[in-house]
Amino acid sequence: MAKNRKVVIARRGGPEVLTLVEEEVPEPGAGEVRVKIAATGVAFADVLMREGLYRGVPRPPFAPGYDVVGAVDAIGAGVSGWQVGARVAALTKIGGYADYLCVAAESLVAVPDGVDAGEAVALVLNFLTAHQLIHRCARLGRGERVLIHGAGGGVGDALLQLGKLAELEMFGTASKEKHAAVERGGATAIDYRAEDFVARVKALTGGAGVDAVFDPVGGKQWRRSFEALRVGGMLVGYGFSSATVKGRRKLGKAIANYLGMPKFQLLALMDATRSVMGYNVMVLKDARPEWYRADLAALFALLAAGKLRPAVAERLPLAEAARAHALLDDAKITGKLVLLCN
Numbered sequence: 187m188a189k190n191r192k193v194v195i196a197r198r199g200g201p202e203v204l205t206l207v208e209e210e211v212p213e214p215g216a217g218e219v220r221v222k223i224a225a226t227g228v229a230f231a232d233v234l235m236r237e238g239l240y241r242g243v244p245r246p247p248f249a250p251g252y253d254v255v256g257a258v259d260a261i262g263a264g265v266s267g268w269q270v271g272a273r274v275a276a277l278t279k280i281g282g283y284a285d286y287l288c289v290a291a292e293s294l295v296a297v298p299d300g301v302d303a304g305e306a307v308a309l310v311l312n313f314l315t316a317h318q319l320i321h322r323c324a325r326l327g328r329g330e331r332v333l334i335h336g337a338g339g340g341v342g343d344a345l346l347q348l349g350k351l352a353e354l355e356m357f358g359t360a361s362k363e364k365h366a367a368v369e370r371g372g373a374t375a376i377d378y379r380a381e382d383f384v385a386r387v388k389a390l391t392g393g394a395g396v397d398a399v400f401d402p403v404g405g406k407q408w409r410r411s412f413e414a415l416r417v418g419g420m421l422v423g424y425g426f427s428s429a430t431v432k433g434r435r436k437l438g439k440a441i442a443n444y445l446g447m448p449k450f451q452l453l454a455l456m457d458a459t460r461s462v463m464g465y466n467v468m469v470l471k472d473a474r475p476e477w478y479r480a481d482l483a484a485l486f487a488l489l490a491a492g493k494l495r496p497a498v499a500e501r502l503p504l505a506e507a508a509r510a511h512a513l514l515d516d517a518k519i520t521g522k523l524v525l526l527c528n
Contacts, residue, residue: 191527193283193507194247198238201511204283205247206504214262214288221274221289222259225303225501226251226282228510228523229311229340230402230425235280236511242468243280251282253310254289255303256527265291273297275310275482279468283507285527292475295482298490308340308496308522309485315424315467316344317481320352323422323465324398328353331396333387333414335403337373338364340522343497345400346371351493357390359383367497367520387414395419408462409448415460424465497521 189208196205214220232250234240243250258272268274274294281287297306320326332349336342337358346368349356356373365375374390376383387396395416401408402425412421450462471478488494499519502510503526510523 188285190284190286191504192249192285193504193525194249195236196247198246199236201236201508201515203236203246204508204511206507207247211286212288214260214265216263217265217291218262218288219258219265219268219274219291219294220260220262221254221256221276221287221294223254223256223282223285223287223527225255225307226284226504226525226527227253227307227311227340228507228514228525229253230514231311233511233514249281249283251284251287252277252279253307254278254282254287255297255307255310258294259286262288262291267291268294273299275306275486277310277314277467277471277478277482283504283525285504293471295479295486298486301486301489304498304501304522304524304526305489305496306486307524308344308498309489309494310482311467312340312522313344313348313485313494313496314478314482315341315465316348317485318467318470318477319345319400319422319424319465320348320354322470322477322481323463324400324420326352326354326398329355330398331355331391331416332357333383333396333399333411334358334373335378335399335401335407335411336360337368337371337375338520339517340497340499341402342368343371343521346373347494347496349373351488357387357396361517363518364520384410384414391416398422400424412448412450412458412460412462417459420461420463422463422465424467499523501526 190211196203229252235250255275276289276293334345338360350372358368358373359376359378360368368375397419399411399421401411499521501524
């Protein structure tokens, strides 16, 4: 009988704590569908989970894995509208590093025939996040300006592609070795190590600033990102990578960045006529599931039409999840890391 291979975070630590185990194939409960996973993404959120820095996940051991693409393998009681063999995707938060996973049927979105599973899984977390940052949070329109931090990463690549489709004027911070990719994506690259990104953005916009800043770094940087906004602009924070160094938990740095984080006051925001918003993809998915399904379906349609080309940095077998994390920790990759299952 088939077994379910699973990579679990055995304890808090580096990539070496990821352990491959085998267990019985799970049975779907009422309202659930079992998915035979073809591809799952590796996200920075998985790294934070591994380091014990991500809220709302179980204590180890558990399998990370925020996004999956595969096929319906079994259907639980009370589920209609899906058939065995249908290609599907789901935003899962945890559990994706496995051959099989039972998922609530309402979380499934159909994947068009003919699209590559590795490219499709890049849409589920990265492009959904980028789409919602642009269109659900900042609600940017043609010609508006945006500063994208981490423009050389997975969500950064998605923001560049979707921003180009939306005809935005884009500026992107990245390390020097990723500038060529950022420029090819349609943005003006800014070296966050060697340049003052606020001064550079102000110079490039005639002193006005940008309509939105998308910032996954957090901590003290949020103050600087806020300074890059024009009047009426919005800072959207969607991560706190400043708590780590090369993917490893650094308590002193995390505390310093937390203490240095700006405390935005309503009166100050009113006087500045600028706004601040936080974004969590799972919170918005649960609160507005119709947005989640519609947005992801729209992204799959763009992929099928050839209008999106997700950058897949590397495809590795499930058993090499630790190597994937090591690559992500080094921050040298551009695009999405994908684990191939089954």
